[in-house]
Amino acid sequence: MYLIKNGTVHIGDGTILEHCDILTEGNQIQAIGSELSAEGAVILDASGCEVFPGFIDPVSSIGAMGIPGRFFDNNETSDPVTPEMNLKYSMDPDEVNAQEFYKSGITTIGLSPTHNNLMGGQIAVCKTAPQKMARRLVKEGAALKCSVTSDVKQTYGSNSRLPMTKMGTFFLLQESLRKARSTPAEQRDEKQKVICSVFDDCKMPVFAAASSKNEIDGLLHLMQKEKVELTLVDGLAFADSLEQILEQKVGLILGNVNNMSQIAKHNMDLTKLQDLVANGNKVAFTNSCGGWSEGREVFLWSAIEAYRAGVAAEDVVKMLCLFPAQMLGLQDRLGTLEVGKDADLSIFCGHPVKTYAAKVVHSMINGEVLF
Amino acid sequence: MNKILIKGGMLHTMQEPLFCGDVLVDDGKIAAVGPSLEAKDAQIIDASGLHVLPGLIDAHSHIGLFDFNHDKSVDDANEMTDPVSAAMDARYGMNPKARELQVAYEHGITSMLFTPGSGDVFCGQPFVAKTYGDNIFDMTVKAPAAVKIALGGNPKNTFGALKRMPMTRMGVAHVLWDTFRRAKTYLENQEQNIPQDYDPQLEAILPALRGEVPCKIHCTQYDMLTAIEVAKAFGVRFSLEHAWGASDYLEELVDSGCDICYGPIATYRAPGERRRVDVEAVKLLDERGVNVALVTDSPILSEESLYHHMGEAVREGADPERVLRMVTINPALQLGLEQRLGSLAPGRDADIILVKGFLGLDTDAKVQLTMVDGRIVYQL
Numbered sequence: 001m002y003l004i005k006n007g008t009v010h011i012g013d014g015t016i017l018e019h020c021d022i023l024t025e026g027n028q029i030q031a032i033g034s035e036l037s038a039e040g041a042v043i044l045d046a047s048g049c050e051v052f053p054g055f056i057d058p059v060s061s062i063g064a065m066g067i068p069g070r071f072f073d074n075n076e077t078s079d080p081v082t083p084e085m086n087l088k089y090s091m092d093p094d095e096v097n098a099q100e101f102y103k104s105g106i107t108t109i110g111l112s113p114t115h116n117n118l119m120g121g122q123i124a125v126c127k128t129a130p131q132k133m134a135r136r137l138v139k140e141g142a143a144l145k146c147s148v149t150s151d152v153k154q155t156y157g158s159n160s161r162l163p164m165t166k167m168g169t170f171f172l173l174q175e176s177l178r179k180a181r182s183t184p185a186e187q188r189d190e191k192q193k194v195i196c197s198v199f200d201d202c203k204m205p206v207f208a209a210a211s212s213k214n215e216i217d218g219l220l221h222l223m224q225k226e227k228v229e230l231t232l233v234d235g236l237a238f239a240d241s242l243e244q245i246l247e248q249k250v251g252l253i254l255g256n257v258n259n260m261s262q263i264a265k266h267n268m269d270l271t272k273l274q275d276l277v278a279n280g281n282k283v284a285f286t287n288s289c290g291g292w293s294e295g296r297e298v299f300l301w302s303a304i305e306a307y308r309a310g311v312a313a314e315d316v317v318k319m320l321c322l323f324p325a326q327m328l329g330l331q332d333r334l335g336t337l338e339v340g341k342d343a344d345l346s347i348f349c350g351h352p353v354k355t356y357a358a359k360v361v362h363s364m365i366n367g368e369v370l371f
Numbered sequence: 372m373n374k375i376l377i378k379g380g381m382l383h384t385m386q387e388p389l390f391c392g393d394v395l396v397d398d399g400k401i402a403a404v405g406p407s408l409e410a411k412d413a414q415i416i417d418a419s420g421l422h423v424l425p426g427l428i429d430a431h432s433h434i435g436l437f438d439f440n441h442d443k444s445v446d447d448a449n450e451m452t453d454p455v456s457a458a459m460d461a462r463y464g465m466n467p468k469a470r471e472l473q474v475a476y477e478h479g480i481t482s483m484l485f486t487p488g489s490g491d492v493f494c495g496q497p498f499v500a501k502t503y504g505d506n507i508f509d510m511t512v513k514a515p516a517a518v519k520i521a522l523g524g525n526p527k528n529t530f531g532a533l534k535r536m537p538m539t540r541m542g543v544a545h546v547l548w549d550t551f552r553r554a555k556t557y558l559e560n561q562e563q564n565i566p567q568d569y570d571p572q573l574e575a576i577l578p579a580l581r582g583e584v585p586c587k588i589h590c591t592q593y594d595m596l597t598a599i600e601v602a603k604a605f606g607v608r609f610s611l612e613h614a615w616g617a618s619d620y621l622e623e624l625v626d627s628g629c630d631i632c633y634g635p636i637a638t639y640r641a642p643g644e645r646r647r648v649d650v651e652a653v654k655l656l657d658e659r660g661v662n663v664a665l666v667t668d669s670p671i672l673s674e675e676s677l678y679h680h681m682g683e684a685v686r687e688g689a690d691p692e693r694v695l696r697m698v699t700i701n702p703a704l705q706l707g708l709e710q711r712l713g714s715l716a717p718g719r720d721a722d723i724i725l726v727k728g729f730l731g732l733d734t735d736a737k738v739q740l741t742m743v744d745g746r747i748v749y750q751l
Contacts (some may be wrong), residue, residue: 062639098640256637258676260439261669264470287639294672295648297637301679304734354734356682 001025002369003038004362007046007347012053012321012336014314022051024343027366031339044362044369050351052317053337054107054344054365056324057299059123059145059207059233059253061288062099064090064111074291075114076121077155080163081176083194085121087111088140093131101128102363102371104296105320105346106287108138110328114291115147115209115234116155118163118172119195123207125328127344129365142328144198147209148173148219149234151291170218198228205229205327207253209291212266213240220244231282231327234289236262239272246275251282251327255289256298257305262289270309277315284324303353313353320353343367374402375745376410380418380725385425385700385714389692394423396721399745404715418725421739424695425715426481426722429677430702431587431612431632431666433488435469435507436461439670449490451529454537454546457575459495461487462514467507475502475674477749479724479738482512482712484702489521489589490529492537492546496575497587499706501722503743516706518579518607520547521589522597524644544597551605554580579607585705587632591644592616599627610705612666615645617652621659630662630705635672636683653697654689664702665694681731691732721745 002024009020009032021036022029030038064074064087073090076082091111101109108127113120123145125138148169157164163172177199180192188196197203206223210216211234220241223230231251232238238245238252245252257263257270276283285302287293307316325335333342344365350358363371375396382392384404393408394401438445447464450456465485475483481502487495496515504510522543531538537546554576560567561577578584585608588598595611602609610630611617615638617624617631624631633653638645656663665680667673672680681694703713711720722743728736741749 065639095641100640258637258673258679260671261471261673263673263675264474264670265440267470293639294635295637295639297679297683301637301676304679304682305675308735308737356679356685356732356734359686 001038001041002044002364002367003036003041004044004046004051004345004347007049007051009051009337010314010317011338012317014318016314022337022345024364024367027343029337029339029341029343032337044347046347048349049361050348050358051337052105052346052348053321053335054346055105055299055320056108056284056328056334057106057286058110058284058324058327059112059286059288060109061112061114061291061293063092063096063109063126065095065293066092072114074112075116077116080118080152080156080172081191082117082121083119083144083198084190085113086124086140087113087121088124088137091124091126091133093133093136096126096128099296101296102346103360104300105348105352105360105363106296106299107344107346107363107365108334110142112207112288113145115149115151116291118146118148118152118169119176120145120147122204123328125330127365129370130368135366138333139328139330141204142330143205143207143231144194145207146173148215149209149211149290166214166218170222173222199226202228205231205329207231207233207327209233211236213237216241217244220248220250224248236266236268239269242272242275245281246279249279249281251284251323252276253284253286253327254302255286256294257302258298259289259294270305273306273309273311277311282323282327283319284327285319300352307353313351316353374410374413375416376408376413377416377418377423377723377725380421380423382715383422383424383692383695384716385696386716394715394723396723396742396745399721401715401717401719401721403717416725416740420727422726422729423715424479424724424726424730425699425713425719426724426741426743427479427677427698428482428702428713429475429480429667429669429674429698430484430664430705431634432483432485432669432674433671434471434475434483434485434669434674435465435467436485436487437670438466438469440470446488448488450487450495451490454492454526454530455550455572456491456495457493457518457573458571459487460515461485461495462498462507462511465507467505467510471670471674472502476741476743477738478675478677479726479741480674480677481722481724481741481743484516484706486517486519486587489525492521492526492543493550493572493576494519494521499708501743503748512711513706513708515575515578515584517584517587518576519587519589522594523590525589540594540597544601547597547601550576551601555605580605582608584707585609585630587612589613592619592646595620596623599623599629602629603627613668614652616647616649618649618655619647621655624656625659625661630664631656632664632666632705634666634680635668635676636680637672650683651687653684654687657689657693657697662701662705663697664705665697678730678736682734685731691729694731
């Protein structure tokens, strides 16, 4: 049992409570309010500190890359359509531990396939501690990871396999859906069962990587009549397709925008994030970009870029907490500080969106203080 | 060129403590810096409430050499046909129209060192240039500006794949020792007018042996010890580039008298060269008197991430004012360009930026105006 005293508490949905206490018991939040007390609770003084729900990276490559990035257990490129792959089996806790994610406030990551397959597999969500896997895994099959980026055509086209072009990529997407749907339920293979459960029964949302304008436009065109919830991953040229994104209200996960000239290359206008916020589109950030990662720091850097582009600090906080939890269908457990939710907390000595001097002073996962 | 008088800014001159004052620019150079300057017929820029700094310097970039602006990336940074490719001149691989340059000067970065990559042991000749301009040869401040050397995984993987020396770290060390020895003999022969065949690769190493330019040595973790041993043996000035894991070798680094170009900071942690990425080393080294610069390795990490690099150093406890030095006067000193770049003082190039907020501390600090050689190239 822990009692976090007198912090500036960011609920995660944009609300701020000053001089607020949080009581945790077991792995859950027990109470939030002022002047709380509890016998036997370990006191953590958070005076002058900013308390946040643990941040969530919904599409992390780290954790399944296979240290030191040689084995790529997130990259089953034996076939461009592998929706049945479950990232749970690629999760390497030591790879996650080595990153010290807590130093960037991150307590949950969604392990994701690379962008090389049209349908790469199912995202598995895990905490960044403790070591015991049963307590680390939050949810498997949290989202189906798809991709229409040029990574797909480069992966298969070089072996003279479909898809070799973007036409091929989009053809394969349409054809995979048509074929699965037109196959009688009892005759569907494993891949087709997953496709139908996702696109017809909406058993899990779709996270689809699309970076350039024609990739985003093509994907949104194709998904217009689909009812499954869609989130764009690495939608770097989002500002060029703003109208469609606003209209279809799809989510957007921005990968490391400070990576490999993304801002210059895509002529990125991050100020357009304000339009997404006003329209109610969900936005989140990830340490990964292009199915690869430059490390945990870039997660906060992308958040800072959003703030620099005029998004209000507490709207950015939502993008670190509430929105990624909703994208992964985990809003009942994660993303906000509320009674009954998981006791995952990141306590900074400043506001990490506003000042670089903000450093994590305490990190809690499942009600256990790990730092 | 017209005179420009920047009035009433908070001046970070990199020479004296922060004070409120004016900077007079005349004919592309800084003419005067002081608490209250007057100048007839000068264009006045009101800098009240703004920080005034020398243009920022990124001392390790590959912009224009690696080009990621298209689906197929371009590599003109690595001439990986021979581990000793010292004569390769980065100016001829550089695309001066690279879009990142605009991002750079809009973020207040007015000079950069553009360097060949790290695919060879002797990778080629870096140069220093302004980020604004049309022709890379006109933009150039100094060429060659260093001898670029690389240790570790990059050269050994390049040539190991071809079953050529160096396949291992032992092999890299051998190439390093052997090449420097031959270059030293070559220099001695030259000085004593002993006839010898012209060797373009060894020629390119002579400026370092003569102390005219430093060696910039790509290395991390325990490769630093190899770099120090060889550099000391041949008496060259040197900086260690990237330098992940520097806090494990603090004493050795301080004793060696080397400079450090730390960065890029973000990389996933993994055994080997990425084992330890210790931003806190920046503070520790600075406190021990080592000249530390922060570098982005752009476009690997993009140019604008220089702010985030500064910020991570601040997050790990470095003083924000010291961190400003790491992107201004420190790299200028490393490159022997302190008479032209990196500070606000009479005679320096008028590369000046006006910033709202404190760079490296306030995440929303923004450049309001960038001046390169006395010319306003960007204004918010």
